[in-house]
Amino acid sequence: MTRWWQALVGAVVMASVVGLISSAEGLCADDGSEPSSADAAGASTEALIAQALVDITSDEVEVRKAAAAVLINHGDIGLIPKLDEIREAGGRAVRVAIKPVVDMLKNRANLSNESSDSRRSAASDLAMAGRVEAIPYLKQAAEKEAVWWVRYTMDESANLLELQSDDSTVQLAAVKALGELRSQNSVSKLQELIDAGTAEGATDQQRTVATAATAAMSQIESWSWWASSMETLFRGISLSSILLIMSLGLAIVFGLMGVINMAHGELMMIGAYATFVTQQCFIAWFSPDVFDWYFPIALPVAFLAAAGVGWVLEATVIRFLYGRLLETLLATWGVSLILMQAARVYFGDLTAVIAPQALRGGAQVMVGVYLPYNRLFIIGLTIICVICIYYLLFRSNLGLRVRAVTQNRNMSACLGIPTRKVDSYTFAFASGLAGVAGWALTMVGNVDPGLGQNYIVDSFMVVVTGGVGKLAGTIWASLGIGGLNKLIEPISGAVYGKVFILVGVILFLQWRPQGLFAAKGRSADA
Amino acid sequence: MDTKKPPCTDNQADRTDSNPVGSSRREFLSQTGRVTAGIGVAALLGNLGHYALSYAAGGPPIKIGVLHSLSGTMAISEVSLRDVVLMAVQEINKAGGVMGREVQPVVVDPASNWDLFAEKAKQLLLQDKVSVVFGCWTSVSRKSVLPVFEKNNGLLFYPVQYEGEECSRNVFYTGAAVNQQAQPAVEYLMSDEGGSYKKFYLLGTDYVYPRTTNKILRAMLLAKGVPAANIAEEYTPFHHQDYQTICGKIKKFSAGGGAAVISTINGDSNVPFYKEFGNQGLRAEDAPIMAFSVAEDELRGMDTSALVGHLAAWNYYQSVDTPQNKKFVANFKAYCKRNNLPDGDNRVTDDPIEAAYFGVHVWKQAVEQAKSIDVDKVRAAVYGQKYLAPGGTIMMDCCNQHTHKPVLIGEILKDGQLKVIWRSKGLVKPEPWSEFTNPEKGCDWIKHKGTYQKK
Numbered sequence: 001m002t003r004w005w006q007a008l009v010g011a012v013v014m015a016s017v018v019g020l021i022s023s024a025e026g027l028c029a030d031d032g033s034e035p036s037s038a039d040a041a042g043a044s045t046e047a048l049i050a051q052a053l054v055d056i057t058s059d060e061v062e063v064r065k066a067a068a069a070v071l072i073n074h075g076d077i078g079l080i081p082k083l084d085e086i087r088e089a090g091g092r093a094v095r096v097a098i099k100p101v102v103d104m105l106k107n108r109a110n111l112s113n114e115s116s117d118s119r120r121s122a123a124s125d126l127a128m129a130g131r132v133e134a135i136p137y138l139k140q141a142a143e144k145e146a147v148w149w150v151r152y153t154m155d156e157s158a159n160l161l162e163l164q165s166d167d168s169t170v171q172l173a174a175v176k177a178l179g180e181l182r183s184q185n186s187v188s189k190l191q192e193l194i195d196a197g198t199a200e201g202a203t204d205q206q207r208t209v210a211t212a213a214t215a216a217m218s219q220i221e222s223w224s225w226w227a228s229s230m231e232t233l234f235r236g237i238s239l240s241s242i243l244l245i246m247s248l249g250l251a252i253v254f255g256l257m258g259v260i261n262m263a264h265g266e267l268m269m270i271g272a273y274a275t276f277v278t279q280q281c282f283i284a285w286f287s288p289d290v291f292d293w294y295f296p297i298a299l300p301v302a303f304l305a306a307a308g309v310g311w312v313l314e315a316t317v318i319r320f321l322y323g324r325l326l327e328t329l330l331a332t333w334g335v336s337l338i339l340m341q342a343a344r345v346y347f348g349d350l351t352a353v354i355a356p357q358a359l360r361g362g363a364q365v366m367v368g369v370y371l372p373y374n375r376l377f378i379i380g381l382t383i384i385c386v387i388c389i390y391y392l393l394f395r396s397n398l399g400l401r402v403r404a405v406t407q408n409r410n411m412s413a414c415l416g417i418p419t420r421k422v423d424s425y426t427f428a429f430a431s432g433l434a435g436v437a438g439w440a441l442t443m444v445g446n447v448d449p450g451l452g453q454n455y456i457v458d459s460f461m462v463v464v465t466g467g468v469g470k471l472a473g474t475i476w477a478s479l480g481i482g483g484l485n486k487l488i489e490p491i492s493g494a495v496y497g498k499v500f501i502l503v504g505v506i507l508f509l510q511w512r513p514q515g516l517f518a519a520k521g522r523s524a525d526a
Numbered sequence: 527m528d529t530k531k532p533p534c535t536d537n538q539a540d541r542t543d544s545n546p547v548g549s550s551r552r553e554f555l556s557q558t559g560r561v562t563a564g565i566g567v568a569a570l571l572g573n574l575g576h577y578a579l580s581y582a583a584g585g586p587p588i589k590i591g592v593l594h595s596l597s598g599t600m601a602i603s604e605v606s607l608r609d610v611v612l613m614a615v616q617e618i619n620k621a622g623g624v625m626g627r628e629v630q631p632v633v634v635d636p637a638s639n640w641d642l643f644a645e646k647a648k649q650l651l652l653q654d655k656v657s658v659v660f661g662c663w664t665s666v667s668r669k670s671v672l673p674v675f676e677k678n679n680g681l682l683f684y685p686v687q688y689e690g691e692e693c694s695r696n697v698f699y700t701g702a703a704v705n706q707q708a709q710p711a712v713e714y715l716m717s718d719e720g721g722s723y724k725k726f727y728l729l730g731t732d733y734v735y736p737r738t739t740n741k742i743l744r745a746m747l748l749a750k751g752v753p754a755a756n757i758a759e760e761y762t763p764f765h766h767q768d769y770q771t772i773c774g775k776i777k778k779f780s781a782g783g784g785a786a787v788i789s790t791i792n793g794d795s796n797v798p799f800y801k802e803f804g805n806q807g808l809r810a811e812d813a814p815i816m817a818f819s820v821a822e823d824e825l826r827g828m829d830t831s832a833l834v835g836h837l838a839a840w841n842y843y844q845s846v847d848t849p850q851n852k853k854f855v856a857n858f859k860a861y862c863k864r865n866n867l868p869d870g871d872n873r874v875t876d877d878p879i880e881a882a883y884f885g886v887h888v889w890k891q892a893v894e895q896a897k898s899i900d901v902d903k904v905r906a907a908v909y910g911q912k913y914l915a916p917g918g919t920i921m922m923d924c925c926n927q928h929t930h931k932p933v934l935i936g937e938i939l940k941d942g943q944l945k946v947i948w949r950s951k952g953l954v955k956p957e958p959w960s961e962f963t964n965p966e967k968g969c970d971w972i973k974h975k976g977t978y979q980k981k
Contacts, residue, residue: 096719099719124812184778185781228778239770348827352827353829354829362806370777373805443801444798444801445801446828448827485768486771490774494760494761494763494771494772
């Protein structure tokens, strides 16, 4: 309350200088908040604000602070343009004085914004600004709020601000409420209260608050352990899904056809650039309203572009090299270099895919558990791809032929299966899958000529660990590697996390060179 | 006095070594002898004419080297530096050259390969006998050419912000030292105006620049009373793509407010990092990212929606509002368009581009003051040299080979430009040896011999 009085006194003193005594005094007599007549209050508040707008540029620190307090208490969103003007014109000190006022007014107005994101941002900003004046507004807004997560943030912010109170009963209630809310944001403040309560010379009140804070803290910590375990699990699954979608095509080409395709990463790059080109077409030819549709449209484009390049690659290079593992490795590596440099020359390094609105941000499923939409989307896409491949390989006629050719090429040819055609289709399909992976990866990474190089090593690692020629192996290997990576990374950091994974894979392959799932029977020798 | 200006050079120096007939076949010789002789005479005449022109204007052309990667991973950044150096040379030649002599650039491509940098540097110094070299971007490329320049007493103008802890007599550093970029940026974040942040997450790619910068920043934060528990430090490999865990950690670190991220993440890892940061629900208001390696040229290729509101610290932005900068930006765009360079007039300028540009002009002024292209004389003349650069007047230090520059904090806008939200008062004196990590060391080539121990 002291600040509030200071504000009034400061305002009155300054007002008298300029000759606005009567209106300011009138306000003082009315105790400032409950004016008897609406007109008088309107006029006096206006005068008060007008004066404060002058004071805020004062050279005296105290006067500036008082003026800021007046503006926070009486101002509204309509003042912003005026304040911005002053800020532009003023020096550093003025900008520092004005910033909390502008923030406060803006955030207060945003509490009733249409977008739930803005409402939530406003609530958390108010807590961070640490001005107790915001509490009633927050409580009021929380009552009307329909979205649970926004309401949660408003409650949390109001309680965080109440922690500053001098009244220990208010403090106690806030501490308990924060414990119930499992508020991660309150940890540092609660710790301060605990430190204050356990320090020597603490008052009884401080000790009671500290005890309550300790209880709240243990509530928060046990919850945060669960929440972070769930987030780690999600991250592991997300990384696994990315690894898997990259490796699926490779598993087919390498596993079923016995071709080491070093250009697989560049086929992903083609998928990514196809997405980019589709986006540019939408920017150039269609209205911005339908812009987000570029992304679903880019899926078939990416698939067909990569499949087309794959088909040509098979017909011109790889068909001559079946059964000669090392030659395919060298030849496809050369192709990958050509494709990469071609992309660099044609597109340059500066290309960006803009995520569609629906895939930005994420969902708050629980306190402390936040799932980004783009990653959920990739997980879903990977599952769909796996199901499609399963049906295609094991439930369709084409799949039957592919498996037959894989097991015994000569026998299949004798039985009348057109092995050349089967090879060609399979390779094109696998390349198309790489294109789809590239399409999905534009949501998490960038589109540049080196895109394929960033992922190719990981893809091979997954396929080899899983066992060459086994789709199930690829799935389990990607889950294992992705999960393990995310489990290790929080402890070891990203650099050593990667090292551990590589060492782990090497040791595993020493122990089991055939991978997780070994091919059995006659085909194993083929 | 002949006022005729020397002819303007082409952008690419013509480096076809005229060695057409190295064949030993007599038949071939006799058949083509006449033609060759004809060509030879013509070339000789042409050359003579050329020389005559140049000499008439004051002497033979002055050769300078341009040592920037034009292919490989660093090409994305370094090509722009080559372009701006050649533009500066063209400007100088149009205005009458240096001491009336034409400047002839020799462009080589070290292809982002550190060994090749040393080799090409040797070639420029010993074979082409250039009087100065403008080049390098990464610290490792600079370290690899350093012995070559020191052994042959060459002169290198290095235009990129770097980690300091170096004091070579043969290099002029026109980019920022740590105390001209990273330190003021963190001090700004700690100030009232900057938001009085109390916790700092130092995040970088795992190599020498981020490691050294963060070492200095950590020492500075500790010296300013920030408890060690409020400083986190983390590195990722080159080309790292998965920032889920790190963003999760930052979220936890910043819970409760007052935290900022100091990013020295390099190159293609930036896009996945900023994307993940936004998608995890973190905002610039919760924890702003202050980046030292993201400038306009890099932003050109990014989806800026994830970056808006985050910060960067440099000594120059394209948006700096000075008349000479407006002219510089327009000239650069026009130059790129005229010469059919990729992206034409959509090109932007940024801090290293400006530093590379004024480096050429500083050298020109020094040569004219020294009235010689002798390295030792030019070096002595560079000390204390002032130049009205696009971003404002800069000054070369009297003795430590570095540049006095202003420091500007910028906020990233939607269009990939940066708005200046804070600028240092005047120029900041460069300190190659940080007062926080190496308080006992100094760099001075006038009173001492390079790096010396302070008493």
